Amino acid sequence: MQKVLKNISKKLAPVSKKTQTNDQNLRWRFDVNTFRLLGRELITDRVTAIFELVKNCYDANATRVTVELIDVSSDKKENRKIVIRDNGTGMSFADIRDKWMVVGTNSKRVSQYSAPPFNRKLLGEKGVGRFAVDKLGERLVIHTKQKGEKNWLDVGINWDEYEARSTASTQGNQLSLFTEIDNAYAYVPGEIEDHGTTLQISNVNEIWTDLDVIRLYNELAKLLSPFHPVNPPFDIWLSSNEVPAYSNKQVRPDPIRFFSHFQEIGFDLATGEQETLQFEADKGEFVKIRIPIKRFGPVKFKIYYFNTPAKRRFLAAYKGGDERIDGVKIYRDGVITTPFAEYNAHPDHKKDILGIDKRLWRDIFTKVASREVIGILDITKENNPDIIDATNRQDFVDNLAYRELKEFIIQQLDAFGSAKKFETNLKRSIVERELIQAGVEANQFSAELTKVEKLLENPKPEVKNVFDSLKNQVTQLKNAISQSVSEQKKFQRDAERKEKILRSLVSLQEFASMIAHAVRTSIAKVKHLGEFFKLNFPKKEFERFYLLYATQIYDEMNTLLKVTDFMLSFASADKHYEDFNVRELLSELLTQSYETLFRNEQIDFEIDIKNDFILTTNKQAFKDVFQNLVSNSIKALRNTKEKKIKCSGYLDAESFIIYFSDNGVGIDKGDEEWIFGLFNTRTADIGGAGIGLYIVEMQIKSLNGTIQVVEPEYKPTGATFKITLPFNRE
Amino acid sequence: MKIVVIHDDISETSPIMVMLRVQYGDDNVVLHTHSQPGLEYVLSNLGQKMVVLLDKNFYDGKEKSGIKVFEEIRAKTSLVSVILTSVSNISDIGEENLKILINNDLFAFESFTSDYSKIIELIDKAVEGMDLRIDAVLEEWIVKQPEEKRERQYITTKGDKSYTLNEILESIRQRTEIGRSLEQNILKLAVDLLTRKNMKLDD
Numbered sequence: 052m053q054k055v056l057k058n059i060s061k062k063l064a065p066v067s068k069k070t071q072t073n074d075q076n077l078r079w080r081f082d083v084n085t086f087r088l089l090g091r092e093l094i095t096d097r098v099t100a101i102f103e104l105v106k107n108c109y110d111a112n113a114t115r116v117t118v119e120l121i122d123v124s125s126d127k128k129e130n131r132k133i134v135i136r137d138n139g140t141g142m143s144f145a146d147i148r149d150k151w152m153v154v155g156t157n158s159k160r161v162s163q164y165s166a167p168p169f170n171r172k173l174l175g176e177k178g179v180g181r182f183a184v185d186k187l188g189e190r191l192v193i194h195t196k197q198k199g200e201k202n203w204l205d206v207g208i209n210w211d212e213y214e215a216r217s218t219a220s221t222q223g224n225q226l227s228l229f230t231e232i233d234n235a236y237a238y239v240p241g242e243i244e245d246h247g248t249t250l251q252i253s254n255v256n257e258i259w260t261d262l263d264v265i266r267l268y269n270e271l272a273k274l275l276s277p278f279h280p281v282n283p284p285f286d287i288w289l290s291s292n293e294v295p296a297y298s299n300k301q302v303r304p305d306p307i308r309f310f311s312h313f314q315e316i317g318f319d320l321a322t323g324e325q326e327t328l329q330f331e332a333d334k335g336e337f338v339k340i341r342i343p344i345k346r347f348g349p350v351k352f353k354i355y356y357f358n359t360p361a362k363r364r365f366l367a368a369y370k371g372g373d374e375r376i377d378g379v380k381i382y383r384d385g386v387i388t389t390p391f392a393e394y395n396a397h398p399d400h401k402k403d404i405l406g407i408d409k410r411l412w413r414d415i416f417t418k419v420a421s422r423e424v425i426g427i428l429d430i431t432k433e434n435n436p437d438i439i440d441a442t443n444r445q446d447f448v449d450n451l452a453y454r455e456l457k458e459f460i461i462q463q464l465d466a467f468g469s470a471k472k473f474e475t476n477l478k479r480s481i482v483e484r485e486l487i488q489a490g491v492e493a494n495q496f497s498a499e500l501t502k503v504e505k506l507l508e509n510p511k512p513e514v515k516n517v518f519d520s521l522k523n524q525v526t527q528l529k530n531a532i533s534q535s536v537s538e539q540k541k542f543q544r545d546a547e548r549k550e551k552i553l554r555s556l557v558s559l560q561e562f563a564s565m566i567a568h569a570v571r572t573s574i575a576k577v578k579h580l581g582e583f584f585k586l587n588f589p590k591k592e593f594e595r596f597y598l599l600y601a602t603q604i605y606d607e608m609n610t611l612l613k614v615t616d617f618m619l620s621f622a623s624a625d626k627h628y629e630d631f632n633v634r635e636l637l638s639e640l641l642t643q644s645y646e647t648l649f650r651n652e653q654i655d656f657e658i659d660i661k662n663d664f665i666l667t668t669n670k671q672a673f674k675d676v677f678q679n680l681v682s683n684s685i686k687a688l689r690n691t692k693e694k695k696i697k698c699s700g701y702l703d704a705e706s707f708i709i710y711f712s713d714n715g716v717g718i719d720k721g722d723e724e725w726i727f728g729l730f731n732t733r734t735a736d737i738g739g740a741g742i743g744l745y746i747v748e749m750q751i752k753s754l755n756g757t758i759q760v761v762e763p764e765y766k767p768t769g770a771t772f773k774i775t776l777p778f779n780r781e
Numbered sequence: 782m783k784i785v786v787i788h789d790d791i792s793e794t795s796p797i798m799v800m801l802r803v804q805y806g807d808d809n810v811v812l813h814t815h816s817q818p819g820l821e822y823v824l825s826n827l828g829q830k831m832v833v834l835l836d837k838n839f840y841d842g843k844e845k846s847g848i849k850v851f852e853e854i855r856a857k858t859s860l861v862s863v864i865l866t867s868v869s870n871i872s873d874i875g876e877e878n879l880k881i882l883i884n885n886d887l888f889a890f891e892s893f894t895s896d897y898s899k900i901i902e903l904i905d906k907a908v909e910g911m912d913l914r915i916d917a918v919l920e921e922w923i924v925k926q927p928e929e930k931r932e933r934q935y936i937t938t939k940g941d942k943s944y945t946l947n948e949i950l951e952s953i954r955q956r957t958e959i960g961r962s963l964e965q966n967i968l969k970l971a972v973d974l975l976t977r978k979n980m981k982l983d984d
Contacts, residue, residue, distance in 0.1 A: 449845075449849065568838075568868060571868040571869075571894055572790055572868050572893070574894060575868055575892075575894040576790065578894060578896070579796045579797060579896075579897045580796060582796065582896050582897055582898065583796035583799070583800075583897075593799070596794070596796075596799060599794060600796070
């Protein structure tokens with residue numbers, strides 16, 4: 052390369068002095084000032100710049116690219132160099148003149164795929180390469196050749212010269228919008244079979260520290276899936292003459308280590324089944340459930356979860372590790388998909404493409420955030436044709452398949468959320484158990500001490516003194532332990548109380564915004580109706596609307612009242628705690644209050660509560676749970692001929708169990724946890740808003756209970772919810 | 782001119798619909814209470830001058846949001862004026878969405894709690910604006926031409942490239958260079974004709 056460059060500079064000198072008609076000069080076809088301004092908006096960071104250039108190599112069908120950093124930590128700008136070399140298709144003279152050097156007006160590509168036979172899904176954004184080069188350094192030599200050409204084409208571009216020119220033109224108050232600078236080029240003989248492009252950037256703008264080099268390696272590693280080999284290959288090499296560990300290192304996604312939990316799901320094309328994760332709280336383990344392959348096609352998904360100690364270990368092991376635990380990414384045929392291919396230096400500015408963090412504010416304690424997981428979801432062009440990168444590269448095309456995929460990903464993360472919650476509870480009880488055990492051991496020690504004391508009749512005074520002091524210490528120890536146990540309990544109660552307050556605050560915020568929206572809509576409608584009266588009454592031509600509108604105002608006011616009633620009941624939910632018998636309450640509510648409703652809907656209702664169980668809580672809130680379940684069942688039963696609803700309950704050793712079943716359409720496999728999420732509904736067509744089951748789960752949780760979807764009682768159709776209310780609610 | 786209302790809190794008997802029909806005629810006011818069919822209607826009637834009154838949020842979370850509908854209209858044409866309404870405040874629209882709205886030439890945003898007459902005033906203003914836009918006038922004229930004429934080569938540029946009326950129509954909708962330069966040339970021609978005094982405005 053060095054030789055070639057010397058060669059070039061020799062040839063360039065006379066060329067650049069020639070006039071603009073000289074065909075040995077290439078000229079930019081745009082305003083340089085605007086160009087650089089644009090570039091600075093697009094490429095804000097040098098890692099992004101290299102990231103973009105490497106993506107371009109992939110798009111050029113390269114199988115190997117080397118990023119060489121030469122003396123980039125040097126104080127002297129002239130010494131710093133970056134060379135990016137690939138063995139891709141290379142560029143022709145026309146490519147450089149008509150594409151590389153023209154700022155495109157049409158941002159849409161003609162084709163989404165690279166040239167055959169590779170047909171790679173294009174990763175780079177058209178036209179960004181030259182901005183990237185400008186970001187990196189002031190001088191560039193492009194050395195490129197296509198297969199079959201005799202010569203390599205070398206083009207030199209000097210950004211600093213442009214800068215000087217454009218500054219001069221502004222100072223002179225003379226508008227020179229288009230640059231008059233020629234870019235020299237030359238041909239260098241080469242082998243006919245050779246092809247590829249080398250970008251040699253010198254006068255590198257910024258100093259690169261070791262940490263920057265590591266960051267670059269980490270980001271480049273994200274381009275490739277650790278599990279799905281790229282075929283044909285795309286090998287990235289990083290070479291730094293200053294950081295020994297990176298002197299000639301192939302960029303490979305590092306094996307992921309230090310995680311606390313790992314799960315992997317796949318699919319079986321033969322049976323048409325996809326695996327999905329669930330966490331079973333009773334057993335404390337993950338299970339993989341097989342469901343029919345979803346609309347988005349079969350996917351492989353590996354999820355590494357880092358709990359707090361794991362994250363600490365990870366960060367200690369890797370410099371810049373915080374950037375690595377950064378959520379779920381989708382790879383197609385082993386290469387990152389375009390929405391994830393945008394590098395963003397600041398973690399807070401990273402786009403939450405899959406909506407993982409959007410759901411955090413609903414429940415910060417049990418949801419898993421992007422910065423706690425590394426997820427690799429592998430798809431293929433062939434199996435997942437409906438997952439399409441949007442042309443703006445920021446997301447995927449919003450279709451049913453993509454929406455289902457997003458839901459699917461969230462469902463998998465939610466399984467980790469359940470595990471997280473399970474372990475928090477487990478940890479609490481371990482601490483408590485250990486303290487109690489310590490108390491027991493202290494008691495045993497004290498008893499042993501007394502025994503030994505009895506064995507030693509008339510001990511010597513010095514021995515007696517030792518015994519007394521020991522006994523004293525044991526008593527103090529016992530006191531300290533029992534105090535710790537109660538402190539621990541108090542701390543736990545306190546933590547739970549705080550968690551509860553925060554949880555209700557968060558849901559209150561959400562609730563308030565929901566209500567405000569409903570109220571404002573009603574008010575707007577009433578206002579428009581009133582306005583009509585004000586402007587038109589008593590014009591004869593509108594006579595038929597007056598009565599209609601008066602009725603509409605009346606109805607709308609009733610809706611408003613309902614909404615505000617609901618608000619009030621929510622606001623005072625904590626005030627009315629009372630004791631009531633669950634069996635009596637359910638019998639009364641379901642047989643008496645709903646009798647007419649069930650008769651009208653022709654629903655055969657059965658209730659079978661075996662034992663009495665006294666609960667202390669807000670009675671109305673508890674009733675709401677069953678009101679929601681009933682209304683849910685009615686929706687599910689709308690197309691069922693012989694409609695059945697059954698509610699049964701009994702006491703077991705630790706809790707009161709209630710089963711609520713119907714023989715309606717049932718819940719799709721894989722949706723068992725999803726249906727409890729806010730606004731998640733499959734009955735939108737008949738007015739389902741996805742609020743009912745969310746409220747149900749919140750209410751049950753506030754009783755320290757759980758609700759889950761279990762095997763339907765009325766097989767093969769129908770749904771059964773199991774509610775577990777533990778006795779000991781402390 | 783068609784007024785297309787895509788809003789799930791407006792019904793056929795809502796005051797705003799009644800007054801729009803009085804003003805623009807029954808056949809010229811169309812209501813869709815779901816976003817997808819509303820969007821499809823707009824996209825399949827691009828030859829028609831249209832002002833769209835669009836709701837930002839639909840109750841069913843699975844429906845396309847108003848902003849998405851707006852984006853999809855803009856991907857096909859810049860010749861439809863869109864007025865967005867919402868019961869939320871403009872400050873509740875996120876920065877990203879605001880950028881989309883502003884950069885893609887949203888005609889107006891109005892709170893749904895404002896007087897309906899104010900919303901209708903905005904529609905009137907959009908309608909007037911459409912009548913004055915050269916691109917809209919050109920589109921209307923091209924669409925009125927018989928299909929065979931629209932398929933024939935119509936204009937040849939200095940660079941020896943030819944365009945049919947249909948291609949010109951597309952380029953006007955997509956705001957590409959040829960469309961813009963055609964608009965500019967027509968304006969220049971109009972000024973030129975008027976200044977030569979051999980033509981008057983009412984000719």
